[in-house]
Amino acid sequence: MPLKIIEKLIEKYGPINAHKEQLLLLKERIIAYEDHLSECRIKSAASADVIRNLEYEIRYLKLENNVLQEKIERFHHANIEGFQCRYCGSVKLKRKGDKPHKVFSDLGIVDTFFICLDCGRESVLTINTLEKLY
Known part of the structure; x- marks a missing residue:
């Protein structure tokens, strides 16, 4: 959305070169930040998947640990x-x-x-x- 505003300002105030250069630099920065933001979103989604997998693995290991603890207890006091x-x-x-x-x-x-x-x-x-x- 900020890009559309900047493009309109460039079109509207085209003859003013000083403002045009600043607006073009600002536009380039916004594009770079949007690219960076989309990369961060992708990494965030991947990290969320890793966290979900690790949580699942932790739950599985806790259950397995409880089963093994019960077996040890039964064996020890058999x-x-x-x-x-x-x-x-x-x-x-x-x-x-x-x-x-x-x-x-x-x-x-x-x-x-x-x-x-x-x-x-x-x-x-x-x-x-x-x-x-x-």
């Missing part, structure tokens, strides 16, 4: 042997830790502590670690 809670009989046990048996530790006997996810009580199970070797 009740592979199928032990049962001594109070309610549930197999939903979370391993809390273990320590050598007070009397039979020399024989490879270990007391393993579990928390029942159903009743919330702690169960201590005595495990012979040497049996796993054979």
Whole structure:
């Protein structure tokens, strides 16, 4: 729109060379700025696409991370042997830790502590670690 105004002024005041030169310089600047503006719009659109792709990738990685965290948690607290809670009989046990048996530790006997996810009580199970070797 400013270009049309400048062109009208050039046509209207054509004989005045000093103003004509200034208006022509101004016209050239406006054209250069419009070109620069269109380049910036193109770059802005491309940047918006990159941002959308990165946001999608971040969401995907967060979901994948949550799935992997759940797998790690299940693996870490797995009740592979199928032990049962001594109070309610549930197999939903979370391993809390273990320590050598007070009397039979020399024989490879270990007391393993579990928390029942159903009743919330702690169960201590005595495990012979040497049996796993054979």
